Amino acid sequence: MSAEPTPLRQNVKRRENERAILAAAEKVFAEAGYGGATMQLIADVAGLPKANVHYYFQTKEELYRQVVSNIFDIWLQAAGSFDGATGPAEGIGAYIDAKMELSRTHPDGSKVWASEVMHGAPIIQDYLENILVEWTEGRARVIQGWIDAGRMDPISPHHLLYLIWATTQHYADFGHQVETLNGNVPLTAAQWDEAKTAVKTIVLKGIGVCG
Amino acid sequence: MSAEPTPLRQNVKRRENERAILAAAEKVFAEAGYGGATMQLIADVAGLPKANVHYYFQTKEELYRQVVSNIFDIWLQAAGSFDGATGPAEGIGAYIDAKMELSRTHPDGSKVWASEVMHGAPIIQDYLENILVEWTEGRARVIQGWIDAGRMDPISPHHLLYLIWATTQHYADFGHQVETLNGNVPLTAAQWDEAKTAVKTIVLKGIGVCG
DNA sequence: GTCTATACACTGATAGAC
DNA sequence: GTCTATCAGTGTATAGAC
Numbered sequence: 165m166s167a168e169p170t171p172l173r174q175n176v177k178r179r180e181n182e183r184a185i186l187a188a189a190e191k192v193f194a195e196a197g198y199g200g201a202t203m204q205l206i207a208d209v210a211g212l213p214k215a216n217v218h219y220y221f222q223t224k225e226e227l228y229r230q231v232v233s234n235i236f237d238i239w240l241q242a243a244g245s246f247d248g249a250t251g252p253a254e255g256i257g258a259y260i261d262a263k264m265e266l267s268r269t270h271p272d273g274s275k276v277w278a279s280e281v282m283h284g285a286p287i288i289q290d291y292l293e294n295i296l297v298e299w300t301e302g303r304a305r306v307i308q309g310w311i312d313a314g315r316m317d318p319i320s321p322h323h324l325l326y327l328i329w330a331t332t333q334h335y336a337d338f339g340h341q342v343e344t345l346n347g348n349v350p351l352t353a354a355q356w357d358e359a360k361t362a363v364k365t366i367v368l369k370g371i372g373v374c375g
Numbered sequence: 376m377s378a379e380p381t382p383l384r385q386n387v388k389r390r391e392n393e394r395a396i397l398a399a400a401e402k403v404f405a406e407a408g409y410g411g412a413t414m415q416l417i418a419d420v421a422g423l424p425k426a427n428v429h430y431y432f433q434t435k436e437e438l439y440r441q442v443v444s445n446i447f448d449i450w451l452q453a454a455g456s457f458d459g460a461t462g463p464a465e466g467i468g469a470y471i472d473a474k475m476e477l478s479r480t481h482p483d484g485s486k487v488w489a490s491e492v493m494h495g496a497p498i499i500q501d502y503l504e505n506i507l508v509e510w511t512e513g514r515a516r517v518i519q520g521w522i523d524a525g526r527m528d529p530i531s532p533h534h535l536l537y538l539i540w541a542t543t544q545h546y547a548d549f550g551h552q553v554e555t556l557n558g559n560v561p562l563t564a565a566q567w568d569e570a571k572t573a574v575k576t577i578v579l580k581g582i583g584v585c586g
Numbered sequence: 587g588t589c590t591a592t593a594c595a596c597t598g599a600t601a602g603a604c
Numbered sequence: 605g606t607c608t609a610t611c612a613g614t615g616t617a618t619a620g621a622c
Contacts, residue, residue: 198410202616284406297555319576324573326549341496369581434599
């Protein structure tokens with residue numbers, strides 16, 4: 165009934181397995197940290213024997229690096245909200261929305277990223293020093309331009325960005341604490357909207373933009 | 376020359392060793408996470424044989440619990456800035472200052488706390504559900520009182536607190552990223568003041584308080 | 587390509603001499 | 605109280621049958 169595995173089929177299987185392993189790894193690394201995560205548990209969550217995980221990703225560190233790398237890419241995509249904005253209200257507002265949405269849909273990725281940075285970014289220091297520095301300086305210049313044009317208050321662009329990163333990612337990284345303070349139930353869709361509105365209201369008004 | 380160890384002397388030695396172990400543990404747990412930290416490394420940093428660490432703290436988990444517990448206490452002390460404030464400008468401003476100062480002087484503790492919460496607070500969930508919930512609800516009522524009195528904008532107190540926690544702790548938890556974006560050098564005293572001012576400016580203006 | 591069995595290193599914890 | 609030596613358990617990684 166079933167045909168012999170063709171090269172195409174094998175490639176499909178390979179991609180499926182790699183995706184399953186990466187998804188499982190993101191979850192396990194987020195829940196247990198790099199040191200606490202085990203290849204055995206990642207294999208179990210992915211539904212594969214441990215040796216297969218090592219077949220696709222030779223070492224634990226290589227798998228971890230791939231996970232962190234994927235997260236960083238997603239993170240950078242949200243940065244697009246900044247570009248093509250006609251002013252601070254639109255640009256910063258859309259950026260906050262995008263990052264809040266990422267915290268809602270991708271909490272595990274955010275946690276892995278936070279963990280990596282908290283431990284001194286041993287794996288992705290080169291990303292930080294190159295891509296992130298470049299991105300940050302570019303956006304800081306955009307913000308400074310808005311300030312020079314009198315479209316918002318003279319706030320240090322870097323500290324403004326830190327405040328936005330910290331607050332939006334808090335809903336993912338400290339999601340467990342937020343849930344506990346919410347009576348041990350996850351935020352509802354309405355509460356997520358409330359959070360987005362509260363953050364945007366404070367930030368935009370705080371930098372002197374009407375909204 | 377030296378006298379026999381008296382009970383007093385032994386107690387002093389005991390306290391010194393415990394303090395050294397706790398300080399080393401905080402540092403190692405912050406840098407490597409719970410799973411990545413080893414009793415051997417903690418012992419080395421503390422300058423003691425590994426067996427001695429086990430003599431004072433029977434298990435790794437017990438030592439970790441003690442570290443997290445200490446951090447939580449320090450965290451709650453900063454909360455005092457809120458009490459006795461005559462209004463939102465003073466209360467929230469002082470609270471931000473206190474939390475920023477904690478991030479500057481106690482970054483390791485902040486990281487351990489963040490790591491613990493990110494992994495679902497397996498050790499200190501009872502603290503969260505009791506002490507933190509109580510503290511948060513109490514302060515939320517204070518803020519709501521200021522709102523009702525027309526002294527600040529009608530912002531959701533919980534989301535305001537999350538924004539303050541996230542932003543102030545970001546300078547500790549993501550200190551490595553901040554440093555990288557600062558040209559690979561730590562923030563100077565002047566830059567810390569700049570950060571404090573930026574955060575307070577955005578938050579206070581953002582909630583409709585003149586300052 | 588897939589999976590079982592296993593080598594090898596390391597960790598938390600403890601026993602027992604001092 | 606202190607420290608050396610060691611055990612039991614677990615982790616990453618791989619060899620080799622299929």
